[in-house]
Amino acid sequence: RYFHFCKLPGRVMGIRLLRFTSVVIIVLLLVAGALTALLPNIKDDKMPNLRREAKTQSQSALDSFTLIMQTYNRTDLLLKLLNHYQAIPHLHKVIVVWNNIGEKIPEEMWNSLGPHPVPVVFKVQTVNRMRNRLQNFPELETKAVLMMDDDTLVSAHDLAFAFSVWQQFPKHIVGFVPRKHISTPSGVYSYGSFELQNPGFGNGDQYSMVLIGAAFFHSGYLEDFQRQPEAVYALIDETQNCDDIAMNFLVAKNTGKPSGVFVKPVDIRNLEKDTNSGYSGMWHRAEHLLQRSYCVNKLVNIYDGMPLQYSNIMISQFGFPNYANHKNKM
Amino acid sequence: RYFHFCKLPGRVMGIRLLRFTSVVIIVLLLVAGALTALLPNIKDDKMPNLRREAKTQSQSALDSFTLIMQTYNRTDLLLKLLNHYQAIPHLHKVIVVWNNIGEKIPEEMWNSLGPHPVPVVFKVQTVNRMRNRLQNFPELETKAVLMMDDDTLVSAHDLAFAFSVWQQFPKHIVGFVPRKHISTPSGVYSYGSFELQNPGFGNGDQYSMVLIGAAFFHSGYLEDFQRQPEAVYALIDETQNCDDIAMNFLVAKNTGKPSGVFVKPVDIRNLEKDTNSGYSGMWHRAEHLLQRSYCVNKLVNIYDGMPLQYSNIMISQFGFPNYANHKNKM
Numbered sequence: 092r093y094f095h096f097c098k099l100p101g102r103v104m105g106i107r108l109l110r111f112t113s114v115v116i117i118v119l120l121l122v123a124g125a126l127t128a129l130l131p132n133i134k135d136d137k138m139p140n141l142r143r144e145a146k147t148q149s150q151s152a153l154d155s156f157t158l159i160m161q162t163y164n165r166t167d168l169l170l171k172l173l174n175h176y177q178a179i180p181h182l183h184k185v186i187v188v189w190n191n192i193g194e195k196i197p198e199e200m201w202n203s204l205g206p207h208p209v210p211v212v213f214k215v216q217t218v219n220r221m222r223n224r225l226q227n228f229p230e231l232e233t234k235a236v237l238m239m240d241d242d243t244l245v246s247a248h249d250l251a252f253a254f255s256v257w258q259q260f261p262k263h264i265v266g267f268v269p270r271k272h273i274s275t276p277s278g279v280y281s282y283g284s285f286e287l288q289n290p291g292f293g294n295g296d297q298y299s300m301v302l303i304g305a306a307f308f309h310s311g312y313l314e315d316f317q318r319q320p321e322a323v324y325a326l327i328d329e330t331q332n333c334d335d336i337a338m339n340f341l342v343a344k345n346t347g348k349p350s351g352v353f354v355k356p357v358d359i360r361n362l363e364k365d366t367n368s369g370y371s372g373m374w375h376r377a378e379h380l381l382q383r384s385y386c387v388n389k390l391v392n393i394y395d396g397m398p399l400q401y402s403n404i405m406i407s408q409f410g411f412p413n414y415a416n417h418k419n420k421m
Numbered sequence: 422r423y424f425h426f427c428k429l430p431g432r433v434m435g436i437r438l439l440r441f442t443s444v445v446i447i448v449l450l451l452v453a454g455a456l457t458a459l460l461p462n463i464k465d466d467k468m469p470n471l472r473r474e475a476k477t478q479s480q481s482a483l484d485s486f487t488l489i490m491q492t493y494n495r496t497d498l499l500l501k502l503l504n505h506y507q508a509i510p511h512l513h514k515v516i517v518v519w520n521n522i523g524e525k526i527p528e529e530m531w532n533s534l535g536p537h538p539v540p541v542v543f544k545v546q547t548v549n550r551m552r553n554r555l556q557n558f559p560e561l562e563t564k565a566v567l568m569m570d571d572d573t574l575v576s577a578h579d580l581a582f583a584f585s586v587w588q589q590f591p592k593h594i595v596g597f598v599p600r601k602h603i604s605t606p607s608g609v610y611s612y613g614s615f616e617l618q619n620p621g622f623g624n625g626d627q628y629s630m631v632l633i634g635a636a637f638f639h640s641g642y643l644e645d646f647q648r649q650p651e652a653v654y655a656l657i658d659e660t661q662n663c664d665d666i667a668m669n670f671l672v673a674k675n676t677g678k679p680s681g682v683f684v685k686p687v688d689i690r691n692l693e694k695d696t697n698s699g700y701s702g703m704w705h706r707a708e709h710l711l712q713r714s715y716c717v718n719k720l721v722n723i724y725d726g727m728p729l730q731y732s733n734i735m736i737s738q739f740g741f742p743n744y745a746n747h748k749n750k751m
Binding site (some may be wrong): 252256259285296353410421 | 578625735739741
C-alpha cells in the first residue's frame with residue numbers, strides 16, 4: 092500500500108502530483124505572506140515632525156483642520172478661493188460664514204459642481220457682524236482652525252508648513268500677518284503700522300499680534316471667545332473691526348506669552364482687485380488704523396492691563412522653496 | 422511763656438526760623454522721595470521677550486551665558502576670537518578648554534592686556550580629547566552654555582538673538598549649524614551631507630541635529646553627559662569626533678522631540694584659513710564624514726534605538742538686519 096502510488100498509471104499519478112504541487116505552492120505563499128506581515132516596520136524614524144499624509148480618505152480630527160472663511164459681498168472671490176482651498180492637504184471641512192444677509196447661499200451651484208473633496212457648510216447669518224466668524228460652530232470637529240479672509244490667497248505649501256508649525260505651538264496663533272502695538276510715554280497705545288514705528292528696543296522690529304485673517308489657532312479659543320466681557324462684543328460691533336485684536340488679547344492673557352508665532356509666507360496674495368463686486372475690504376476705510384489704535388486702548392481698559400507681548404521670532408521652512416535657503420558662506 | 426518766642430531779639434528769631442525752615446525743607450524732600458518710589462512702574466509692557474540688558478555690572482546667572490571654547494593648536498585664532506567674544510551681550514564668563522598638552526596657557530599675556538570685560542578661565546587638560554569640552558566645569562555658574570569651535574566667528578547680533586531664542590527653547594540645542602541623518606532601506610543610517618541627500622518626505626529639507634560647535638544649550642546637559650554609557654566615551658575617544666552627535670542623541674532622548682532649533686545666522690565665518698599654525702580642523706580628514714555615519718550607527722546600538730527626530734523649522738530675526746525682511750508683496 093505504501094508503494095501503491097508508484098505503481099499507478101502515469102495519468103493518475105500526474106494529477107495527484109499536480110494536486111500535491113498546488114498544495115505545496117499555496118502553503119509556501121501563505122508562509123511568505125505571514126513572514127511579510129511580521130517584518131519589522133523600519134520606517135518609524137523617517138517620520139518627520141510634520142504629520143504623515145492621511146492614508147485614508149477621511150482625515151482624523153487631530154491631524155486636520157477646519158477652514159473658516161467669512162464672506163461679504165465678494166462671492167466671486169469666495170468661489171475662486173474655495174476651489175483653491177478645498178484641496179489643501181489636511182483640510183477636514185470648510186465653514187463659510189455667510190454675511191450676505193437676505194441673499195441666498197450658492198448651494199445649488201455648489202452641489203451641481205460636485206463632488207467636492209471635503210464638506211463645505213454655508214452658515215447663514217442674520218446680521219452682518221464682523222464677529223460672526225468667531226462663533227463656536229457645532230460643525231467644527233477639529234482641534235485646529237484655519238481662518239482666512241475672503242480675499243486672501245495663501246499657497247498650499249505655506250499652509251501645509253504653517254499647520255505643522257501650529258502643531259508645535261498649539262496654544263498660539265500661527266499665521267502670516269504680524270502686527271504690533273506701540274507704547275508711548277503718555278501711556279496711550281498706538282496700533283503700530285509696521286516699519287513706520289518701532290518699539291524702540293534692541294535690534295530690528297517686534298510684533299505683538301498675528302492677525303487671524305490668515306492664521307491657524309486652536310478651536311478652543313472660539314469657545315473661550317464666547318465667555319468674554321460684553322464690552323468686547325460691543326466694541327467689535329461698534330467698529331465692525333478689531334475682532335482679531337481682541338483674539339490676540341484673549342490668547343496673550345491665556346498663555347502669558349506672545350500671542351502669535353509669525354510664519355513668513357512664500358506666496359500670499361490679496362485678490363481684492365480681482366472682484367467684480369466693486370467692494371473693497373474694510374481696511375480701506377479712512378479711519379481703519381485709527382480705529383485699531385482706539386480698540387487697543389479700549390481693550391486695555393476692559394481687560395485691566397496690556398497682555399500683549401512682543402516677539403521677534405520669524406519662522407521659515409528649512410530648504411524650501413530654495414533647497415539651499417539655509418546655507419551660509421562659511 | 423507761649424509768646425516768649427515773639428519777644429526774642431530779631432537775630433535769635435532769625436536763627437530759629439532758619440532751623441525751622443531747614444527742617445521743613447528736609448521733611449518735604451523726604452516726602453517727595455517717598456512719593457517717587459511709590460509711583461507705578463508703567464514700563465512693564467515695553468519689556469520684550471528678549472531679556473532686558475543687565476543694568477548692573479555683574480550679569481545674573483539666569484540672564485547670561487558661559488562661553489566654552491575648546492582650543493588645540495590655534496592659539497592665534499583663539500586670541501582673536503576671545504577679543505570678539507569677550508564683549509558679547511549677556512556673556513557671564515569664558516571657559517577656555519586648553520587641549521595644548523604640555524604647553525603653557527597664555528595667562529601672563531592675557532593678564533598683561535587686562536582688564537577684561539568678563540573672567541576668562543583657562544582649563545588645562547592632561548590628555549588631548551575631543552570630549553574635554555563636555556565636562557561639568559565647576560566654574561560654570563549659568564544655566565546657559567554657548568559652545569563655540571575655536572575657528573568660528575559669529576556676529577554679536579546673531580548671538581544675542583540666538584540666546585533670546587534659547588531662552589524660549591531651553592531644553593533644545595539652539596544653534597547655527599544644522600545637520601541630519603538619513604535612513605536607508607537596509608536599516609543602516611548615514612550622516613546626511615546636506616542637500617546631497619534628502620530624507621525623502623514632503624517639501625524641502627529636514628535637519629535632525631544642531632552641532633554644538635556653534636550653539637546654546639542648557640548646562641544641565643553637561644551634567645547628564647557625565648552619566649552616559651561608557652561606550653559613548655569610548656566611541657568619541659576612538660574617533661576624536663562625534664561628541665556633538667552624541668549630545669544630540671542625549672538631548673533627543675531626553676526631550677522626545679527634535680534635539681535642535683536652527684537659527685539662521687546672518688554673519689558666521691570660519692577663520693581656519695587665517696591661522697598661522699598650519700593646522701586645519703578635524704573635519705578636513707578624509708574619513709571625517711564616514712566616521713560620523715559610523716558614529717550614528719554605533720550610537721543607535723548603544724542607545725538601542727534612533728532618538729533623533731526631524732525638524733524643518735528655520736528661525737530668523739524679525740526685521741533685522743533688514744527692517745523689511747518680513748514684508749510680502751500682498
